[in-house]
Amino acid sequence: MANSFASRTFTALSDLHPNMANLKIIGIVIGKTDVKGFPDRKNIGSERYTFSFTIRDSPTCFVNATSWGNEDYIKSLSDSFRVGECVIIENPLIQRKDIEREEKFSPATPSNYKLLLSENHSTVKVCSSCGVDPKLLSLIHLPVKESPDYYTLGDIVANGQSLNGKIINVLAAVRSVGEPKYFTTSDRRKGQRCEVKLYDETESSFAMICWDNESILLAQNWMPRATVIFASDVRISFDKFRNCMTATVISKTIITTNPDTPEANILLNFIRENKETNVLDDEIDSYLKESINLNTIVDVYTIEQLKVKALKNEGKADPFYGILYAYISTLNIDDETTKVVRNRCSSCGYIVNEASNSCTTCNKDFSEFKSVFLSFDMLIDLTDHTGTLYSCSLTGSVAEETLGCTVDEFLAMTDEQKTALKWQFLLERSKIYLKFVLSHRARSGLRISVLSCKLADPIEASRNLSGQGHV
Ligand SMILES: *[C@@H]1O[C@H](CO)[C@@H](O)[C@H](O)[C@H]1NC(C)=O
Numbered sequence: 046m047a048n049s050f051a052s053r054t055f056t057a058l059s060d061l062h063p064n065m066a067n068l069k070i071i072g073i074v075i076g077k078t079d080v081k082g083f084p085d086r087k088n089i090g091s092e093r094y095t096f097s098f099t100i101r102d103s104p105t106c107f108v109n110a111t112s113w114g115n116e117d118y119i120k121s122l123s124d125s126f127r128v129g130e131c132v133i134i135e136n137p138l139i140q141r142k143d144i145e146r147e148e149k150f151s152p153a154t155p156s157n158y159k160l161l162l163s164e165n166h167s168t169v170k171v172c173s174s175c176g177v178d179p180k181l182l183s184l185i186h187l188p189v190k191e192s193p194d195y196y197t198l199g200d201i202v203a204n205g206q207s208l209n210g211k212i213i214n215v216l217a218a219v220r221s222v223g224e225p226k227y228f229t230t231s232d233r234r235k236g237q238r239c240e241v242k243l244y245d246e247t248e249s250s251f252a253m254i255c256w257d258n259e260s261i262l263l264a265q266n267w268m269p270r271a272t273v274i275f276a277s278d279v280r281i282s283f284d285k286f287r288n289c290m291t292a293t294v295i296s297k298t299i300i301t302t303n304p305d306t307p308e309a310n311i312l313l314n315f316i317r318e319n320k321e322t323n324v325l326d327d328e329i330d331s332y333l334k335e336s337i338n339l340n341t342i343v344d345v346y347t348i349e350q351l352k353v354k355a356l357k358n359e360g361k362a363d364p365f366y367g368i369l370y371a372y373i374s375t376l377n378i379d380d381e382t383t384k385v386v387r388n389r390c391s392s393c394g395y396i397v398n399e400a401s402n403s404c405t406t407c408n409k410d411f412s413e414f415k416s417v418f419l420s421f422d423m424l425i426d427l428t429d430h431t432g433t434l435y436s437c438s439l440t441g442s443v444a445e446e447t448l449g450c451t452v453d454e455f456l457a458m459t460d461e462q463k464t465a466l467k468w469q470f471l472l473e474r475s476k477i478y479l480k481f482v483l484s485h486r487a488r489s490g491l492r493i494s495v496l497s498c499k500l501a502d503p504i505e506a507s508r509n510l511s512g513q514g515h516v
Protein backbone atom coordinates (compact mmCIF):
# COMPACT_ATOMS: atom_id res chain seq x y z
CA MET A 46 0.00 0.00 0.00
CA ALA A 47 2.65 2.43 1.11
CA ASN A 48 4.78 1.48 -1.88
CA SER A 49 2.19 2.13 -4.55
CA PHE A 50 1.20 5.29 -2.76
CA ALA A 51 4.83 6.38 -2.79
CA SER A 52 5.45 5.64 -6.42
CA ARG A 53 2.40 7.62 -7.49
CA THR A 54 2.98 10.77 -5.47
CA PHE A 55 6.72 11.26 -5.45
CA THR A 56 8.88 12.35 -8.33
CA ALA A 57 12.00 10.24 -8.75
CA LEU A 58 15.25 12.16 -8.35
CA SER A 59 16.34 10.85 -11.74
CA ASP A 60 13.34 12.61 -13.36
CA LEU A 61 14.13 16.06 -11.99
CA HIS A 62 14.37 18.98 -14.38
CA PRO A 63 14.18 22.74 -13.86
CA ASN A 64 10.86 24.58 -13.67
CA MET A 65 8.95 21.61 -12.28
CA ALA A 66 6.21 22.96 -10.01
CA ASN A 67 4.48 21.44 -6.97
CA LEU A 68 7.15 18.87 -6.72
CA LYS A 69 7.22 16.28 -3.95
CA ILE A 70 10.20 14.00 -3.47
CA ILE A 71 11.26 11.44 -0.89
CA GLY A 72 14.74 10.23 -0.08
CA ILE A 73 17.01 8.90 2.59
CA VAL A 74 19.59 11.35 3.94
CA ILE A 75 23.05 9.91 3.22
CA GLY A 76 25.19 12.96 4.03
CA LYS A 77 24.82 16.21 5.91
CA THR A 78 26.95 19.25 6.74
CA ASP A 79 27.11 21.45 9.84
CA VAL A 80 25.16 24.70 9.92
CA LYS A 81 27.24 27.72 8.91
CA GLY A 82 26.51 31.41 9.26
CA PHE A 83 27.57 34.10 6.78
CA PRO A 84 27.32 37.89 7.00
CA ASP A 85 24.28 38.96 4.99
CA ARG A 86 25.47 41.30 2.24
CA LYS A 87 22.00 42.75 1.68
CA ASN A 88 21.37 43.26 5.34
CA ILE A 89 24.54 44.55 6.96
CA GLY A 90 25.02 43.40 10.53
CA SER A 91 22.85 40.30 10.25
CA GLU A 92 23.77 36.76 9.25
CA ARG A 93 22.31 34.20 6.90
CA TYR A 94 22.56 30.55 7.75
CA THR A 95 22.88 27.48 5.57
CA PHE A 96 23.45 23.76 5.64
CA SER A 97 23.41 21.07 3.00
CA PHE A 98 22.47 17.45 2.83
CA THR A 99 22.42 14.73 0.25
CA ILE A 100 19.37 12.54 -0.37
CA ARG A 101 19.05 9.33 -2.32
CA ASP A 102 16.02 7.50 -3.66
CA SER A 103 17.59 4.76 -5.77
CA PRO A 104 20.94 2.97 -6.06
CA THR A 105 21.94 5.24 -8.93
CA CYS A 106 20.51 8.61 -7.98
CA PHE A 107 21.23 11.07 -5.21
CA VAL A 108 21.20 14.87 -5.11
CA ASN A 109 22.61 17.57 -2.96
CA ALA A 110 20.16 19.95 -1.28
CA THR A 111 21.05 23.27 0.31
CA SER A 112 18.86 25.28 2.60
CA TRP A 113 19.27 28.98 3.41
CA GLY A 114 17.46 31.10 5.95
CA ASN A 115 17.61 32.78 9.31
CA GLU A 116 19.41 31.21 12.24
CA ASP A 117 16.36 29.78 14.03
CA TYR A 118 14.87 28.22 10.94
CA ILE A 119 18.10 26.65 9.69
CA LYS A 120 19.17 25.35 13.09
CA SER A 121 15.81 23.78 13.84
CA LEU A 122 15.57 22.27 10.36
CA SER A 123 19.06 20.85 10.67
CA ASP A 124 18.30 19.44 14.12
CA SER A 125 15.12 17.78 12.89
CA PHE A 126 16.82 14.94 11.00
CA ARG A 127 20.02 12.93 10.89
CA VAL A 128 21.88 10.85 8.37
CA GLY A 129 19.93 7.62 7.91
CA GLU A 130 16.47 9.22 8.19
CA CYS A 131 14.01 9.73 5.34
CA VAL A 132 12.69 13.14 4.41
CA ILE A 133 9.90 14.35 2.17
CA ILE A 134 10.66 17.63 0.43
CA GLU A 135 7.96 19.74 -1.16
CA ASN A 136 8.53 22.60 -3.57
CA PRO A 137 12.28 22.73 -3.72
CA LEU A 138 13.85 24.95 -6.34
CA ILE A 139 15.68 22.81 -8.90
CA GLN A 140 18.89 24.26 -10.19
CA ARG A 141 21.37 23.00 -12.73
CA LYS A 142 24.62 22.40 -10.92
CA ASP A 143 27.91 23.85 -11.92
CA ILE A 144 29.81 20.56 -11.83
CA GLU A 145 33.34 21.89 -11.69
CA ARG A 146 32.68 24.34 -8.92
CA GLU A 147 30.19 22.39 -6.82
CA GLU A 148 31.94 19.08 -6.76
CA LYS A 149 35.04 20.63 -5.38
CA PHE A 150 33.19 21.11 -2.10
CA SER A 151 30.19 18.83 -2.22
CA PRO A 152 29.63 15.16 -2.83
CA ALA A 153 29.88 14.23 -6.51
CA THR A 154 26.30 13.39 -7.46
CA PRO A 155 25.13 11.62 -10.61
CA SER A 156 22.26 14.08 -11.03
CA ASN A 157 22.75 17.23 -13.08
CA TYR A 158 20.69 19.17 -10.59
CA LYS A 159 20.74 20.35 -7.05
CA LEU A 160 17.92 21.41 -4.80
CA LEU A 161 17.57 24.77 -3.12
CA LEU A 162 15.24 24.97 -0.14
CA SER A 163 13.86 28.19 1.25
CA GLU A 164 11.81 28.78 4.35
CA ASN A 165 9.02 30.52 2.53
CA HIS A 166 8.53 28.17 -0.38
CA SER A 167 9.72 24.70 0.52
CA THR A 168 8.94 22.26 3.30
CA VAL A 169 10.99 19.41 4.64
CA LYS A 170 9.24 16.72 6.64
CA VAL A 171 10.96 13.89 8.43
CA CYS A 172 9.15 10.60 8.01
CA SER A 173 9.29 7.90 10.61
CA SER A 174 10.95 4.81 9.20
CA CYS A 175 7.80 2.74 9.51
CA GLY A 176 5.66 3.12 6.44
CA VAL A 177 8.69 3.92 4.32
CA ASP A 178 9.57 1.52 1.54
CA PRO A 179 12.27 -0.81 2.96
CA LYS A 180 14.08 -0.50 -0.37
CA LEU A 181 14.57 3.17 0.40
CA LEU A 182 15.91 2.44 3.89
CA SER A 183 18.35 -0.15 2.57
CA LEU A 184 20.02 2.51 0.39
CA ILE A 185 21.82 3.75 3.50
CA HIS A 186 24.07 0.68 3.27
CA LEU A 187 25.00 1.26 -0.35
CA PRO A 188 28.25 3.17 -0.89
CA VAL A 189 28.04 6.08 -3.34
CA LYS A 190 31.03 4.71 -5.27
CA GLU A 191 31.50 1.37 -7.01
CA SER A 192 32.13 -1.16 -4.27
CA PRO A 193 35.67 -2.19 -5.42
CA ASP A 194 36.68 1.47 -5.89
CA TYR A 195 38.67 2.00 -2.70
CA TYR A 196 42.16 1.90 -1.21
CA THR A 197 43.07 -0.49 1.56
CA LEU A 198 44.89 1.16 4.45
CA GLY A 199 47.99 -0.79 3.43
CA ASP A 200 47.75 0.73 -0.08
CA ILE A 201 47.65 4.21 1.43
CA VAL A 202 50.63 3.58 3.66
CA ALA A 203 52.54 1.97 0.79
CA ASN A 204 51.86 4.94 -1.51
CA GLY A 205 52.96 7.23 1.28
CA GLN A 206 53.44 10.91 0.59
CA SER A 207 52.54 10.56 -3.09
CA LEU A 208 48.92 10.47 -1.84
CA ASN A 209 49.32 13.64 0.22
CA GLY A 210 46.33 15.90 -0.57
CA LYS A 211 44.58 13.29 -2.74
CA ILE A 212 40.90 12.56 -2.36
CA ILE A 213 40.12 8.86 -2.37
CA ASN A 214 37.71 6.22 -1.05
CA VAL A 215 38.53 3.99 1.90
CA LEU A 216 36.96 0.75 3.12
CA ALA A 217 38.02 -0.10 6.67
CA ALA A 218 36.88 -1.33 10.07
CA VAL A 219 36.57 0.94 13.09
CA ARG A 220 39.15 0.22 15.76
CA SER A 221 38.28 3.03 18.17
CA VAL A 222 36.38 6.30 18.26
CA GLY A 223 38.07 9.05 20.25
CA GLU A 224 36.35 11.50 22.58
CA PRO A 225 35.21 14.58 20.66
CA LYS A 226 37.16 17.65 21.72
CA TYR A 227 35.64 21.11 21.65
CA PHE A 228 37.70 24.26 21.38
CA THR A 229 37.50 27.90 20.39
CA THR A 230 39.78 29.18 17.65
CA SER A 231 41.78 32.38 17.97
CA ASP A 232 39.12 34.21 15.94
CA ARG A 233 36.51 32.98 18.45
CA ARG A 234 34.91 30.38 16.23
CA LYS A 235 33.86 27.12 17.83
CA GLY A 236 35.56 24.03 16.59
CA GLN A 237 35.55 20.35 17.32
CA ARG A 238 37.71 17.39 16.49
CA CYS A 239 37.37 13.66 16.85
CA GLU A 240 39.86 11.04 15.87
CA VAL A 241 38.70 7.64 14.66
CA LYS A 242 41.19 4.79 14.39
CA LEU A 243 40.61 2.43 11.48
CA TYR A 244 42.11 -0.95 10.67
CA ASP A 245 41.87 -3.69 8.09
CA GLU A 246 43.73 -6.84 7.04
CA THR A 247 46.69 -4.74 5.93
CA GLU A 248 47.13 -2.14 8.70
CA SER A 249 46.50 -2.38 12.42
CA SER A 250 45.85 1.30 12.99
CA PHE A 251 45.17 4.32 10.77
CA ALA A 252 43.79 7.68 11.90
CA MET A 253 40.78 9.40 10.34
CA ILE A 254 40.00 12.90 11.65
CA CYS A 255 36.51 14.43 11.79
CA TRP A 256 36.23 18.21 12.14
CA ASP A 257 32.46 18.62 11.88
CA ASN A 258 29.66 17.78 14.29
CA GLU A 259 27.70 15.72 11.78
CA SER A 260 30.48 13.23 11.10
CA ILE A 261 31.39 13.18 14.80
CA LEU A 262 27.77 12.34 15.62
CA LEU A 263 27.79 9.59 13.02
CA ALA A 264 31.04 8.21 14.44
CA GLN A 265 29.62 8.07 17.97
CA ASN A 266 27.34 5.28 16.80
CA TRP A 267 30.15 3.14 15.45
CA MET A 268 31.12 0.04 17.40
CA PRO A 269 34.86 -0.56 17.77
CA ARG A 270 35.86 -3.84 16.09
CA ALA A 271 32.32 -4.39 14.79
CA THR A 272 31.55 -1.54 12.38
CA VAL A 273 32.89 -1.35 8.84
CA ILE A 274 32.73 1.93 6.93
CA PHE A 275 33.05 2.93 3.29
CA ALA A 276 34.23 6.55 3.31
CA SER A 277 33.97 8.12 -0.13
CA ASP A 278 36.09 11.15 -0.93
CA VAL A 279 38.17 11.53 2.19
CA ARG A 280 41.32 13.62 1.96
CA ILE A 281 44.61 11.87 2.59
CA SER A 282 47.43 13.83 4.15
CA PHE A 283 50.82 13.30 5.62
CA ASP A 284 50.94 14.07 9.33
CA LYS A 285 54.37 15.59 9.89
CA PHE A 286 54.10 15.37 13.65
CA ARG A 287 53.33 11.69 13.79
CA ASN A 288 55.22 10.91 10.62
CA CYS A 289 52.36 8.93 9.10
CA MET A 290 49.49 9.17 6.63
CA THR A 291 46.00 10.13 7.88
CA ALA A 292 42.53 10.60 6.38
CA THR A 293 40.28 13.62 6.96
CA VAL A 294 36.51 13.81 6.55
CA ILE A 295 35.73 16.85 4.36
CA SER A 296 32.52 18.42 3.05
CA LYS A 297 32.61 16.15 -0.03
CA THR A 298 32.84 13.01 2.08
CA ILE A 299 29.94 10.58 2.35
CA ILE A 300 30.40 7.79 4.84
CA THR A 301 28.41 4.59 4.47
CA THR A 302 28.17 2.68 7.76
CA ASN A 303 28.20 -1.12 7.45
CA PRO A 304 28.14 -1.14 3.65
CA ASP A 305 26.35 -4.06 2.06
CA THR A 306 29.01 -5.07 -0.46
CA PRO A 307 31.03 -8.27 -1.01
CA GLU A 308 34.28 -6.47 -0.11
CA ALA A 309 32.83 -5.18 3.17
CA ASN A 310 31.59 -8.66 4.06
CA ILE A 311 35.08 -10.09 3.63
CA LEU A 312 36.44 -7.41 5.94
CA LEU A 313 33.65 -8.07 8.44
CA ASN A 314 34.60 -11.74 8.55
CA PHE A 315 38.20 -10.78 9.13
CA ILE A 316 37.36 -8.57 12.11
CA ARG A 317 35.04 -11.19 13.62
CA GLU A 318 37.73 -13.84 13.42
CA ASN A 319 40.31 -11.57 14.98
CA LYS A 320 38.23 -10.13 17.74
CA GLU A 321 39.84 -11.75 20.81
CA THR A 322 43.44 -11.33 19.80
CA ASN A 323 43.03 -7.68 18.96
CA VAL A 324 43.02 -6.90 22.66
CA LEU A 325 46.78 -6.87 22.22
CA ASP A 326 46.48 -3.71 20.14
CA ASP A 327 47.56 -1.61 23.08
CA GLU A 328 50.93 -3.26 23.02
CA ILE A 329 51.46 -3.06 19.31
CA ASP A 330 51.08 0.70 19.29
CA SER A 331 54.22 1.21 21.26
CA TYR A 332 56.02 -1.18 19.03
CA LEU A 333 54.86 -0.61 15.48
CA LYS A 334 55.98 1.87 12.87
CA GLU A 335 54.22 4.80 14.49
CA SER A 336 57.58 6.50 14.39
CA ILE A 337 57.40 10.03 15.64
CA ASN A 338 59.56 12.89 14.58
CA LEU A 339 61.28 13.63 17.89
CA ASN A 340 62.17 17.16 16.78
CA THR A 341 58.50 18.06 17.06
CA ILE A 342 58.46 17.19 20.78
CA VAL A 343 59.75 20.22 22.68
CA ASP A 344 57.95 20.40 26.02
CA VAL A 345 60.24 19.61 28.95
CA TYR A 346 58.60 18.41 32.18
CA THR A 347 59.48 17.17 35.62
CA ILE A 348 57.80 13.94 36.70
CA GLU A 349 55.57 15.89 39.06
CA GLN A 350 54.42 18.10 36.18
CA LEU A 351 53.82 15.06 33.99
CA LYS A 352 51.60 13.49 36.62
CA VAL A 353 49.53 16.68 36.84
CA LYS A 354 49.29 16.83 33.06
CA ALA A 355 48.28 13.17 32.87
CA LEU A 356 45.46 13.82 35.33
CA LYS A 357 44.24 16.77 33.28
CA ASN A 358 44.41 14.67 30.15
CA GLU A 359 42.32 11.95 31.76
CA GLY A 360 39.53 10.68 29.58
CA LYS A 361 41.11 11.95 26.38
CA ALA A 362 42.02 9.40 23.79
CA ASP A 363 44.69 11.46 22.08
CA PRO A 364 48.26 10.87 23.18
CA PHE A 365 50.51 13.58 24.53
CA TYR A 366 54.27 13.78 24.43
CA GLY A 367 57.04 15.24 26.53
CA ILE A 368 60.73 15.34 27.37
CA LEU A 369 62.08 14.35 30.77
CA TYR A 370 65.56 14.66 32.24
CA ALA A 371 65.62 11.70 34.63
CA TYR A 372 67.39 8.58 35.82
CA ILE A 373 66.28 5.08 35.02
CA SER A 374 65.62 3.79 38.54
CA THR A 375 64.45 0.27 37.67
CA LEU A 376 65.89 -1.71 34.78
CA ASN A 377 65.44 -5.43 35.30
CA ILE A 378 67.74 -6.78 32.64
CA ASP A 379 69.91 -9.01 34.82
CA ASP A 380 67.08 -10.64 36.71
CA GLU A 381 66.34 -14.23 35.70
CA THR A 382 62.69 -14.00 36.66
CA THR A 383 61.78 -11.05 34.45
CA LYS A 384 61.26 -11.49 30.76
CA VAL A 385 63.16 -8.87 28.78
CA VAL A 386 62.88 -10.32 25.30
CA ARG A 387 59.76 -11.69 23.63
CA ASN A 388 58.88 -13.20 20.28
CA ARG A 389 56.99 -11.09 17.81
CA CYS A 390 55.36 -12.12 14.56
CA SER A 391 57.33 -10.78 11.62
CA SER A 392 54.29 -10.15 9.50
CA CYS A 393 52.16 -8.17 11.94
CA GLY A 394 54.43 -7.26 14.84
CA TYR A 395 52.20 -8.68 17.59
CA ILE A 396 53.64 -10.62 20.48
CA VAL A 397 53.43 -14.28 19.69
CA ASN A 398 51.57 -16.59 22.02
CA GLU A 399 54.36 -18.51 23.74
CA ALA A 400 52.24 -21.53 24.60
CA SER A 401 51.14 -22.33 21.07
CA ASN A 402 54.02 -20.52 19.41
CA SER A 403 51.65 -19.22 16.79
CA CYS A 404 50.50 -15.78 15.80
CA THR A 405 46.80 -15.68 16.42
CA THR A 406 46.58 -12.18 15.04
CA CYS A 407 47.46 -12.38 11.40
CA ASN A 408 47.86 -16.07 10.79
CA LYS A 409 45.63 -18.47 12.55
CA ASP A 410 46.95 -21.41 10.64
CA PHE A 411 50.10 -22.69 12.26
CA SER A 412 51.34 -24.34 9.06
CA GLU A 413 51.25 -21.04 7.22
CA PHE A 414 52.89 -19.28 10.10
CA LYS A 415 55.70 -17.21 8.72
CA SER A 416 58.34 -16.34 11.23
CA VAL A 417 59.05 -14.64 14.48
CA PHE A 418 61.74 -12.31 15.61
CA LEU A 419 63.00 -11.46 19.04
CA SER A 420 62.31 -8.02 20.39
CA PHE A 421 63.04 -6.23 23.65
CA ASP A 422 59.91 -5.78 25.69
CA MET A 423 60.39 -4.39 29.19
CA LEU A 424 59.01 -2.00 31.77
CA ILE A 425 61.27 0.54 33.41
CA ASP A 426 60.84 3.14 36.17
CA LEU A 427 62.05 6.71 35.75
CA THR A 428 62.98 9.02 38.61
CA ASP A 429 63.89 12.69 38.97
CA HIS A 430 64.03 15.08 41.92
CA THR A 431 60.23 15.34 41.95
CA GLY A 432 59.13 11.70 41.83
CA THR A 433 59.00 8.39 39.99
CA LEU A 434 57.09 7.25 36.91
CA TYR A 435 56.49 3.51 37.12
CA SER A 436 56.17 0.92 34.35
CA CYS A 437 57.18 2.86 31.24
CA SER A 438 57.44 0.53 28.31
CA LEU A 439 60.75 0.30 26.49
CA THR A 440 60.53 -1.95 23.45
CA GLY A 441 61.88 -2.84 20.02
CA SER A 442 64.46 -0.71 18.33
CA VAL A 443 64.15 2.08 20.93
CA ALA A 444 65.33 -0.42 23.55
CA GLU A 445 68.20 -1.55 21.30
CA GLU A 446 69.32 2.04 20.81
CA THR A 447 68.98 2.80 24.50
CA LEU A 448 70.98 -0.18 25.65
CA GLY A 449 73.42 0.13 22.76
CA CYS A 450 73.14 -3.52 21.75
CA THR A 451 70.93 -5.72 19.61
CA VAL A 452 68.69 -8.40 21.08
CA ASP A 453 71.11 -11.09 19.91
CA GLU A 454 74.11 -9.33 21.43
CA PHE A 455 72.18 -8.93 24.65
CA LEU A 456 71.23 -12.61 24.81
CA ALA A 457 74.88 -13.54 24.33
CA MET A 458 75.95 -11.49 27.38
CA THR A 459 76.85 -13.02 30.70
CA ASP A 460 74.90 -11.97 33.79
CA GLU A 461 77.83 -9.84 34.92
CA GLN A 462 77.85 -8.00 31.61
CA LYS A 463 74.12 -7.40 31.89
CA THR A 464 74.54 -6.01 35.39
CA ALA A 465 77.35 -3.73 34.21
CA LEU A 466 75.13 -2.52 31.36
CA LYS A 467 72.34 -1.79 33.81
CA TRP A 468 74.54 0.35 36.05
CA GLN A 469 75.54 2.56 33.13
CA PHE A 470 71.98 3.84 33.18
CA LEU A 471 71.12 3.76 36.84
CA LEU A 472 73.86 6.26 37.56
CA GLU A 473 73.44 8.69 34.70
CA ARG A 474 70.87 11.30 33.91
CA SER A 475 69.13 10.61 30.60
CA LYS A 476 67.10 12.72 28.23
CA ILE A 477 63.92 10.74 27.66
CA TYR A 478 61.17 11.33 25.12
CA LEU A 479 57.86 9.87 26.27
CA LYS A 480 54.43 9.22 24.83
CA PHE A 481 51.36 9.02 27.08
CA VAL A 482 48.22 7.23 25.90
CA LEU A 483 45.00 6.44 27.66
CA SER A 484 44.75 2.68 28.17
CA HIS A 485 42.21 0.64 30.05
CA ARG A 486 44.70 -2.16 30.30
CA ALA A 487 47.34 -0.17 32.15
CA ARG A 488 46.88 -0.13 35.91
CA SER A 489 47.37 3.61 36.17
CA GLY A 490 45.01 4.16 33.23
CA LEU A 491 47.89 5.54 31.17
CA ARG A 492 50.32 3.69 29.01
CA ILE A 493 53.71 5.39 28.92
CA SER A 494 56.09 4.51 26.13
CA VAL A 495 59.70 5.53 25.79
CA LEU A 496 60.32 6.95 22.30
CA SER A 497 63.99 7.70 22.87
CA CYS A 498 66.34 7.53 25.84
CA LYS A 499 69.90 8.82 25.59
CA LEU A 500 72.40 9.97 28.17
CA ALA A 501 71.74 13.68 28.65
CA ASP A 502 74.19 16.46 27.98
CA PRO A 503 74.74 17.57 31.61
CA ILE A 504 74.83 21.27 30.73
CA GLU A 505 71.62 21.13 28.71
CA ALA A 506 69.94 19.10 31.46
CA SER A 507 70.88 21.37 34.32
CA ARG A 508 69.93 24.48 32.36
CA ASN A 509 66.53 23.03 31.62
CA LEU A 510 66.02 21.86 35.18
CA SER A 511 67.03 25.18 36.69
CA GLY A 512 64.83 27.07 34.24
CA GLN A 513 61.86 25.02 35.26
CA GLY A 514 61.50 25.67 38.95
CA HIS A 515 58.47 24.14 40.61
CA VAL A 516 55.33 24.81 38.64
C1 LIG B 1 25.87 20.74 -1.35
O1 LIG B 1 26.21 21.77 -2.27
C2 LIG B 1 26.60 23.00 -1.70
C3 LIG B 1 26.88 23.99 -2.78
O2 LIG B 1 25.76 24.19 -3.58
C4 LIG B 1 27.81 22.81 -0.85
O3 LIG B 1 28.14 24.02 -0.21
C5 LIG B 1 27.54 21.75 0.18
O4 LIG B 1 28.71 21.50 0.90
C6 LIG B 1 27.04 20.48 -0.45
N1 LIG B 1 26.82 19.57 0.65
C7 LIG B 1 26.23 18.38 0.63
C8 LIG B 1 26.19 17.57 1.87
O5 LIG B 1 25.74 17.91 -0.34
Ligand SMILES: *[C@@H]1O[C@H](CO)[C@@H](O)[C@H](O)[C@H]1NC(C)=O
Pocket residue numbers: 163165
Ligand atom coordinates in the same frame (compact mmCIF):
# COMPACT_ATOMS: atom_id res chain seq x y z
C1 LIG C 1 9.45 35.17 3.59
O1 LIG C 1 8.18 35.59 4.03
C2 LIG C 1 8.21 36.62 5.00
C3 LIG C 1 6.81 36.94 5.44
O2 LIG C 1 5.89 36.04 4.99
C4 LIG C 1 8.87 37.84 4.40
O3 LIG C 1 8.98 38.87 5.35
C5 LIG C 1 10.26 37.47 3.93
O4 LIG C 1 10.86 38.56 3.25
C6 LIG C 1 10.22 36.29 2.98
N1 LIG C 1 11.58 35.87 2.71
C7 LIG C 1 12.04 35.64 1.48
C8 LIG C 1 13.47 35.23 1.40
O5 LIG C 1 11.36 35.75 0.51
Ligand SMILES: *[C@@H]1O[C@H](CO)[C@@H](O)[C@H](O)[C@H]1NC(C)=O
Pocket residue numbers: 079080227235237258
Ligand atom coordinates in the same frame (compact mmCIF):
# COMPACT_ATOMS: atom_id res chain seq x y z
C1 LIG D 1 29.07 21.47 17.42
O1 LIG D 1 28.72 20.95 18.68
C2 LIG D 1 29.14 21.72 19.79
C3 LIG D 1 28.79 20.97 21.05
O2 LIG D 1 27.51 20.47 21.01
C4 LIG D 1 28.49 23.10 19.74
O3 LIG D 1 28.96 23.88 20.80
C5 LIG D 1 28.86 23.76 18.40
O4 LIG D 1 28.20 24.97 18.28
C6 LIG D 1 28.49 22.85 17.23
N1 LIG D 1 28.98 23.46 16.01
C7 LIG D 1 28.27 23.51 14.89
C8 LIG D 1 28.91 24.16 13.71
O5 LIG D 1 27.14 23.06 14.81
Ligand SMILES: *[C@@H]1O[C@H](CO)[C@@H](O)[C@H](O)[C@H]1NC(C)=O
Pocket residue numbers: 343345368504505506508509512
Ligand atom coordinates in the same frame (compact mmCIF):
# COMPACT_ATOMS: atom_id res chain seq x y z
C1 LIG E 1 66.24 22.40 27.10
O1 LIG E 1 65.89 21.27 26.36
C2 LIG E 1 65.52 21.55 25.02
C3 LIG E 1 64.98 20.30 24.41
O2 LIG E 1 65.90 19.29 24.45
C4 LIG E 1 66.71 22.12 24.29
O3 LIG E 1 66.39 22.37 22.93
C5 LIG E 1 67.12 23.39 24.96
O4 LIG E 1 68.28 23.89 24.36
C6 LIG E 1 67.37 23.18 26.46
N1 LIG E 1 67.45 24.45 27.10
C7 LIG E 1 68.57 24.91 27.65
C8 LIG E 1 68.48 26.23 28.33
O5 LIG E 1 69.59 24.25 27.63
